[in-house]
Amino acid sequence: MPFTPGQRWISDTESELGLGTVVALDARTVTLLFPATGENRLYARNDSPVTRVMFNPGDTITSHEGWQLKVDSVSEEKGLLSYTGTRLDTGETDVTLREVMLDSKLVFSKPQDRLFAGQLDRMDRFALRYRARQYQSQQYRQSWSGLRGMRTNLIPHQLHIARDVGTRHAPRVLLADEVGLGKTIEAGMIIHQQLLSGAASRVLIVVPETLQHQWLVEMLRRFNLRFALFDDDRYTEAQHESDNPFETEQLVICSLDFVRRNKQRLEQLSEAMWDLLVVDEAHHLVWSTDAPSREYQAIEQIASQTPGVLLLTATPEQLGMESHFARLRLLDPDRFHDFDLFVEEQQHFRPVADAVALLLKGERLSDESLNAISDLLGEQDVEPLLQTANSEHDGSDAARRELINMLMDRHGTSRVLFRNTRGGVKGFPQRELHTIRLPLPTQYQTAIKVSGIMSSRQSQEERARDMLYPEQIYQTFEGDSGTWWNFDPRVEWLMGWLTSHRSQKVLVICSRADTALQLEQVLREREGIRAAVFHEGMSIIERDRAAAWFAEEDTGAQVLLCSEIGSEGRNFQFASHLVMFDLPFNPDLLEQRIGRLDRIGQAHDIQIHIPYLEKTAQSVLVRWYHEGLDAFEHTCPTGRAIYDSVYPQLIGYLANPDNMDGFDPLIAQCREQHEALKTQLEQGRDRLLELHSNGGEQAQQLAEEIAAQDNDIQLVNFAMNLFDIIGINQDDRGDNMIVLTPSDHMLVPDFPGLPEDGCTITFDRDVALSREDAQFVTWEHPIIRNGLDLILSGDTGSNAISLLKNKALPVGTLLLELVYVVEAQAPKQLQLHRFLPATPVRMLLDKNGANLAGQVEFESFNRQLSAVNRHTGSKLVNAMQQDAHAILQLAEPQMNEAARQLIDAARAEADEKLSAEYARLEALKAVNPNIRDDELEAIEYNRQQVLEALDQASWRLDALRPIVVTHQ
Numbered sequence: 001m002p003f004t005p006g007q008r009w010i011s012d013t014e015s016e017l018g019l020g021t022v023v024a025l026d027a028r029t030v031t032l033l034f035p036a037t038g039e040n041r042l043y044a045r046n047d048s049p050v051t052r053v054m055f056n057p058g059d060t061i062t063s064h065e066g067w068q069l070k071v072d073s074v075s076e077e078k079g080l081l082s083y084t085g086t087r088l089d090t091g092e093t094d095v096t097l098r099e100v101m102l103d104s105k106l107v108f109s110k111p112q113d114r115l116f117a118g119q120l121d122r123m124d125r126f127a128l129r130y131r132a133r134q135y136q137s138q139q140y141r142q143s144w145s146g147l148r149g150m151r152t153n154l155i156p157h158q159l160h161i162a163r164d165v166g167t168r169h170a171p172r173v174l175l176a177d178e179v180g181l182g183k184t185i186e187a188g189m190i191i192h193q194q195l196l197s198g199a200a201s202r203v204l205i206v207v208p209e210t211l212q213h214q215w216l217v218e219m220l221r222r223f224n225l226r227f228a229l230f231d232d233d234r235y236t237e238a239q240h241e242s243d244n245p246f247e248t249e250q251l252v253i254c255s256l257d258f259v260r261r262n263k264q265r266l267e268q269l270s271e272a273m274w275d276l277l278v279v280d281e282a283h284h285l286v287w288s289t290d291a292p293s294r295e296y297q298a299i300e301q302i303a304s305q306t307p308g309v310l311l312l313t314a315t316p317e318q319l320g321m322e323s324h325f326a327r328l329r330l331l332d333p334d335r336f337h338d339f340d341l342f343v344e345e346q347q348h349f350r351p352v353a354d355a356v357a358l359l360l361k362g363e364r365l366s367d368e369s370l371n372a373i374s375d376l377l378g379e380q381d382v383e384p385l386l387q388t389a390n391s392e393h394d395g396s397d398a399a400r401r402e403l404i405n406m407l408m409d410r411h412g413t414s415r416v417l418f419r420n421t422r423g424g425v426k427g428f429p430q431r432e433l434h435t436i437r438l439p440l441p442t443q444y445q446t447a448i449k450v451s452g453i454m455s456s457r458q459s460q461e462e463r464a465r466d467m468l469y470p471e472q473i474y475q476t477f478e479g480d481s482g483t484w485w486n487f488d489p490r491v492e493w494l495m496g497w498l499t500s501h502r503s504q505k506v507l508v509i510c511s512r513a514d515t516a517l518q519l520e521q522v523l524r525e526r527e528g529i530r531a532a533v534f535h536e537g538m539s540i541i542e543r544d545r546a547a548a549w550f551a552e553e554d555t556g557a558q559v560l561l562c563s564e565i566g567s568e569g570r571n572f573q574f575a576s577h578l579v580m581f582d583l584p585f586n587p588d589l590l591e592q593r594i595g596r597l598d599r600i601g602q603a604h605d606i607q608i609h610i611p612y613l614e615k616t617a618q619s620v621l622v623r624w625y626h627e628g629l630d631a632f633e634h635t636c637p638t639g640r641a642i643y644d645s646v647y648p649q650l651i652g653y654l655a656n657p658d659n660m661d662g663f664d665p666l667i668a669q670c671r672e673q674h675e676a677l678k679t680q681l682e683q684g685r686d687r688l689l690e691l692h693s694n695g696g697e698q699a700q701q702l703a704e705e706i707a708a709q710d711n712d713i714q715l716v717n718f719a720m721n722l723f724d725i726i727g728i729n730q731d732d733r734g735d736n737m738i739v740l741t742p743s744d745h746m747l748v749p750d751f752p753g754l755p756e757d758g759c760t761i762t763f764d765r766d767v768a769l770s771r772e773d774a775q776f777v778t779w780e781h782p783i784i785r786n787g788l789d790l791i792l793s794g795d796t797g798s799n800a801i802s803l804l805k806n807k808a809l810p811v812g813t814l815l816l817e818l819v820y821v822v823e824a825q826a827p828k829q830l831q832l833h834r835f836l837p838a839t840p841v842r843m844l845l846d847k848n849g850a851n852l853a854g855q856v857e858f859e860s861f862n863r864q865l866s867a868v869n870r871h872t873g874s875k876l877v878n879a880m881q882q883d884a885h886a887i888l889q890l891a892e893p894q895m896n897e898a899a900r901q902l903i904d905a906a907r908a909e910a911d912e913k914l915s916a917e918y919a920r921l922e923a924l925k926a927v928n929p930n931i932r933d934d935e936l937e938a939i940e941y942n943r944q945q946v947l948e949a950l951d952q953a954s955w956r957l958d959a960l961r962p963i964v965v966t967h968q
Contacts, residue, residue: 003030003045004079006100010108010117011041012049012870019053019104035104051118051874053099053106055083056885059113062103069097111960112888115799116881118874122800123867128721129797129959130819130858132788133840135718139779140837144706146193149780151222151768152185153599154703157420160695161186163702165418166193169938170275170307172331174282176314177420177693179635180428180595183312184218186418187278190310192223196780198828200275200308202250203227206299207280209255213536215280216253221772224782230254235265246272256284260298270301276308283313287326289339296326303330314637331416359400365390373403418693422635425694429576429602431594433632435622436611438489444470444613447477464654467617469511469582485522490581490611494519495527497579497609498559505550505575509562509593511582513537516561519581523559530556535563547572548773562596564589572596574770576604581611583621587631587639594632608632617654620663624650628670638677642670710765715779719763722787725796726751729758736764737774740783748790753782792838798959801873802865803966813965814880815852816887818843822899824953830945835913836906836953841898847883849890865963876964884962899955907950914943 018036072085194200228249238245286293355369389399513535523529532546550560612618727746731739741758768776
């Protein structure tokens with residue numbers, strides 16, 4: 001190499017040393033001083049791992065004094081370079097900077113600078129970077145962006161609601177689907193979409209205390225969202241970190257009681273600047289004009305300070321019109337400000353809803369229905385459409401559909417309320433009840449009798465609860481927890497049934513964790529039955545392992561023994577047998593138990609087995625649930641209301657099951673009340689609202705489109721390549737599952753999203769749904785998104801050099817593969833990526849500037865190339881630097897034109913879509929007051945900001961690869 005004292009070089013293997021200066025030469029060696037670190041290096045002159053640093057016109061360089069020079073020309077004298085150009089801080093022209101005066105701490109960030117400085121990357125990393133750019137840009141453009149990455153079944157009505165609400169500005173809606181239709185899933189999808197798009201970054205979820213862990217698990221396992229659970233201890237801890245403890249976390253879950261009982265805490269929650277508030281079991285927020293409850297006032301205070309609000313309830317109207325109005329009032333107090341006016345409006349829409357029911361059935365409309373529709377639409381040209389829809393002409397079906405769509409847009413609460421019912425959503429299994437009446441053992445009889453004498457101070461409610469679990473009374477009475485199962489006939493029945501149904505997966509639910517643990521021991525020791533235990537005392541990882549063992553088909557557990565709380569938030573749809581070893585105290589918990597199996601997507605009818613002891617509270621509750629509420633074989637939306645109305649009488653029978661006088665009339669009364677409420681709810685069904693909430697054919701199509709993207713082979717190949725390059729170990733475990741573990745040689749010490757002890761992943765949705773220990777990996781999973789960020793935010797793969805064996809071209813022919821990125825900078829909440837995500841533009845130029853990329857596809861071309869080692873690559877770079885720089889200059893005008901076309905297309909699309917959405921909502925606001933002024937203002941403001949940001953869009957070189965033709 002032609003070394004000269006004063007030249008600047010960079011080490012190929014120790015780039016962190018900065019720029020080195022040649023300070024000594026002899027016949028065989030060269031010595032470089034690296035001023036940035038004060039270190040010297042001695043290299044062999046003929047084979048030194050260093051690269052000459054040479055800049056070109058157009059580059060910006062920094063002097064050792066800190067000022068910068070925009071290079072106009074480069075000259076060489078006696079082997080030393082001098083750069084002439086404009087000094088940026090003073091504007092002075094024709095300033096010369098000799099290379100020996102360059103800043104020794106120079107960092108090469110531009111791809112061409114890193115290439116010409118000899119900081120070469122591997123060829124496979126270059127390919128990965130380009131693929132990452134392509135895939136990231138493609139994913140943002142998909143219509144289902146934000147909806148495909150959840151560990152959930154693809155249920156059309158859930159996807160419809162999530163897409164409708166999740167893409168709104170600051171959505172404020174009431175999710176009121178019936179039990180089992182997935183309100184929690186819908187809320188999670190909306191949260192996931194809002195976070196992923198940047199529309200929200202701070203989310204508060206307020207739930208009843210018993211549901212906190214369920215929500216925590218659901219958000220983590222289904223949506224990969226790590227919420228912080230705030231209780232008294234966590235709040236106290238956070239007080240040391242911030243004046244407002246709730247500002248220490250972005251995603252928070254807390255209980256309604258936690259919010260309500262402390263005024264200072266409520267003030268801090270209200271002031272914490274949340275983007276989205278989610279309230280579950282919102283029907284517990286009691287309100288009246290004169291006396292709103294403390295809970296209602298607390299949520300009202302937070303909701304008034306929060307742009308987006310989601311309220312969840314399974315009982316929108318069955319608790320009364322006033323209660324329903326109260327929840328809508330939380331969403332939009334300006335719109336829902338007068339209860340009497342609201343009642344009048346709802347009555348006005350009832351004939352329209354009835355008319356829609358007739359349209360859906362294809363039946364003729366009555367004059368009353370025709371008048372109601374005409375009054376609502378209020379348009380001159382609607383009469384012909386009404387006549388066609390109400391006829392038997394060929395176009396009547398199309399007219400009915402058009403009419404229904406028009407009515408949905410104008411429906412009273414369709415924009416703020418979503419309500420799906422089991423009657424309107426298909427796909428649920430049947431339930432079959434099997435009750436097993438068993439004798440009450442004398443040991444229990446004695447214990448119950450003695451405990452009754454000794455517990456005279458107990459309240460009737462406490463006594464009733466105890467009577468449901470005679471094994472607990474016996475253990476307290478005897479002081480011995482190790483013998484009750486020897487005589488309890490339920491245990492004998494369970495063992496016998498399980499041994500005669502070895503091929504069946506069975507979920508057994510007990511009220512208490514210690515009962516589940518004791519049953520597992522008995523089943524294992526006496527019959528060798530494989531049983532997993534699942535309860536609240538276990539960590540989430542331990543629960544995952546138990547659930548995974550239960551899910552394994554051949555070698556897994558036959559039985560999963562769950563406690564009441566331990567079973568929350570989990571669905572075991574691959575099982576169809578449910579054994580309730582005891583019964584819960586209220587209908588909500590009963591439905592929650594059955595709901596572990598009774599979900600959309602369950603392939604078999606559910607067999608519910610209830611072994612119960614006669615002459616106990618269990619026998620009372622079995623009859624009341626089955627005969628009074630029909631709660632085992634059908635969902636029971638009336639259960640809680642009836643439970644509350646007969647609570648004193650029911651408690652009396654449970655506490656004293658020997659005295660059943662008057663119980664039969666109570667059963668008859670409850671059944672009559674149940675049937676009346678059911679009829680009332682059915683008559684009150686708003687078919688138009690349900691149709692709007694269901695999504696129809698469009699929702700079905702959306703589900704099919706997402707399903708078609710599952711198991712995307714491009715994602716699998718990209719992920720495997722990504723894991724290899726990052727340095728993540730992969731162990732194929734079969735059944736479409738892979739175990740990922742960190743290695744000692746990763747690109748980063750800790751890869752975000754990968755636990756220290758590793759994790760199991762799958763690309764198969766069905767496997768993920770049955771194996772909760774396996775993370776479901778899609779383009780939206782944190783591991784993939786973090787991997788993309790790691791590759792694209794740094795220099796990984798930003799340059800490489802390759803050889804092309806091609807005898808049709810002269811040896812030494814140089815091609816330059818360039819990857820540019822067209823992008824615009826804007827706040828994340830503008831969601832600019834809808835129109836112009838960071839978009840890669842690939843060029844393949846020869847020395848004349850001819851772009852061959854259109855004829856040479858990247859993947860097939862990449863397979864023809866071979867890599868070179870770093871040392872050979874550095875020599876090639878030194879030899880080709882001037883030619884490569886000349887090709888770069890030829891590329892710029894072509895890239896300017898390509899970028900302009902992309903930016904103009906994105907601007908036109910944004911203007912068209914956002915203007916159309918504004919015009920549509922503005923027109924509908926005249927007939928549907930549920931469209932808020934702030935929504936319209938936000939869309940117009942968003943449009944202006946998006947267009948301004950696109951006007952400022954630019955392009956830059958992201959990666960380049962010189963390709964040298966060889967014949968060997």
